[in-house]
Amino acid sequence: MTLPNKYTKIQDEKIKTQLANFPSTRYMGSKQAILPFIYEVLSDIKFTTALDAFSGSGAVSYLLKSMGKSVFSNDFLRFCYHSANASVANNHQKLTSSDIEYLLHKHPSPKSFIIDTFSNLYFSKEENVFLENISANIRDMKKGFKQSIAYAALTRACLRRRPRGLFTYTGFRYDDGRRDLRISIEDHFRDAVKLFNDAVFDNKQHHRAYNSDIFNLPNNNQYDLVYIDTPYVSPLSDNDYTRRYHFVEGLVRYWDGLEVLEETKTKKFNRIKSLFDSKSTVYDGFSKLFDQYRDSIIVVSYSSNGIPNKFELQSLLSQYKKKVRVYEANHLYSFGTHAHKVGTNKNSVLEYLFVGR
Numbered sequence: 001m002t003l004p005n006k007y008t009k010i011q012d013e014k015i016k017t018q019l020a021n022f023p024s025t026r027y028m029g030s031k032q033a034i035l036p037f038i039y040e041v042l043s044d045i046k047f048t049t050a051l052d053a054f055s056g057s058g059a060v061s062y063l064l065k066s067m068g069k070s071v072f073s074n075d076f077l078r079f080c081y082h083s084a085n086a087s088v089a090n091n092h093q094k095l096t097s098s099d100i101e102y103l104l105h106k107h108p109s110p111k112s113f114i115i116d117t118f119s120n121l122y123f124s125k126e127e128n129v130f131l132e133n134i135s136a137n138i139r140d141m142k143k144g145f146k147q148s149i150a151y152a153a154l155t156r157a158c159l160r161r162r163p164r165g166l167f168t169y170t171g172f173r174y175d176d177g178r179r180d181l182r183i184s185i186e187d188h189f190r191d192a193v194k195l196f197n198d199a200v201f202d203n204k205q206h207h208r209a210y211n212s213d214i215f216n217l218p219n220n221n222q223y224d225l226v227y228i229d230t231p232y233v234s235p236l237s238d239n240d241y242t243r244r245y246h247f248v249e250g251l252v253r254y255w256d257g258l259e260v261l262e263e264t265k266t267k268k269f270n271r272i273k274s275l276f277d278s279k280s281t282v283y284d285g286f287s288k289l290f291d292q293y294r295d296s297i298i299v300v301s302y303s304s305n306g307i308p309n310k311f312e313l314q315s316l317l318s319q320y321k322k323k324v325r326v327y328e329a330n331h332l333y334s335f336g337t338h339a340h341k342v343g344t345n346k347n348s349v350l351e352y353l354f355v356g357r
Contacts (some may be wrong), residue, residue: 015067025057027159027165028244029056029232031057035063037327037351038063039067041355042067043067045225049225050070050225051223052227052229055075058073060229065203065207069203069205071089072210073085076274078249079152079245082155083148086199089145089207090148090200090207094200095153095197107137113255120170122247123158135251135254150193154192161180167247167266167268168266169266215292220292226296227299228301230289231276232306233277234303235305240271242269242271242272243271290317290356313354314326321356
C-alpha cells in the first residue's frame, strides 16, 4: 500500500509542535524526514508501550513519546544512547546556566588522549584542548540525564563543526562555507545544550534508554509494539556506523575498552560486530529478532535498496506473524560524502513499513 501525498504532513498540531523541538540531525539513516509517514501508520495501531530497538538519532523514539507512549529506546552506540536518554527517557531535567559554566571551567587535570592521538586530524589544536577539558568535566558529573544532555550536546557540537559531520576522512576538505564551520565548537556546544534542554518534556509516562546489543536486552515481553530499523545491508554502500562516527563514539566513552587502530589514517577502532553487517548473516539476524519479539506488534522500517528485499523480508516476518501489511512511501536521501551523489536519482528509494500482528 503506497500512502498518498496527504501523508507528507502530520495533521495533529500538538504532536507537530512537539516534534519541532527535536534537534535536527544529519545522522546516517535518520528517519526524521519521514516521521509523518511513520506517524500515519503508527497512529492506526493501538499500543501503550513501545521499544525503539535501533534508535539511532532518536527521532522515532521522540515521535513515540510525542504520541503519548511509554518509550524504551536502545542502540548499540553510546552516543546514540545519550541522545535518547537526554531527550526521550528524560521527562524533567535540564542543564542550568551554572551547570554549563561548570562544564566549561578549566579542569584541574584533564587527560591528553585526544591531543596525542588526533592532532590535526579532525579539529584544531585549540579545539582538541577544549574537547579534553569539557569531556573531563562531563566524566566528573553524576551519571544521569544531565550528563546525557552534556554528552548529546558535545556530540552534536562535534558533528556540526565537522564538514559533512563525518570522521571517515582527515583534514579539513569539504569546507562548503556553511555557517556551522565558522562557529566555534564552544558556541556549538552552548547552542546544542539549549536545543536539548528545549526538547525535554513530560508526557506523564515512564521511559528508559538502553545501550545494549539488541539480543541482550532484558524484559522482551513488556512491549506492546517493537519498532525495528536495523542498519541496511545494501549493494550500494556499507552500513558501518562506527567507521563514520568513531570519533564521537570514542569521545563519549573516552575510548574506554576501545582499541584505536594506529595503522589507520583516521585512528578508528574495530567495527562493533552485528548480525546485520552482511548479507551472509542478516537473514538469520531478522529471524532471531522476529522470534525474540513474536509476542509484540512488530513494525519494521526498511528501504527498497536493502538486503533482504521486500518480498524476502515479508516472508520472514510472516513466519512469526499471522498478518503482515506493507506500507510504502517515496523518499530521497541527501546523505553522502560526494557532492555529485547528493540528491541524485540513485538516492531515491521506496521506504517500507512492515506491520506484523
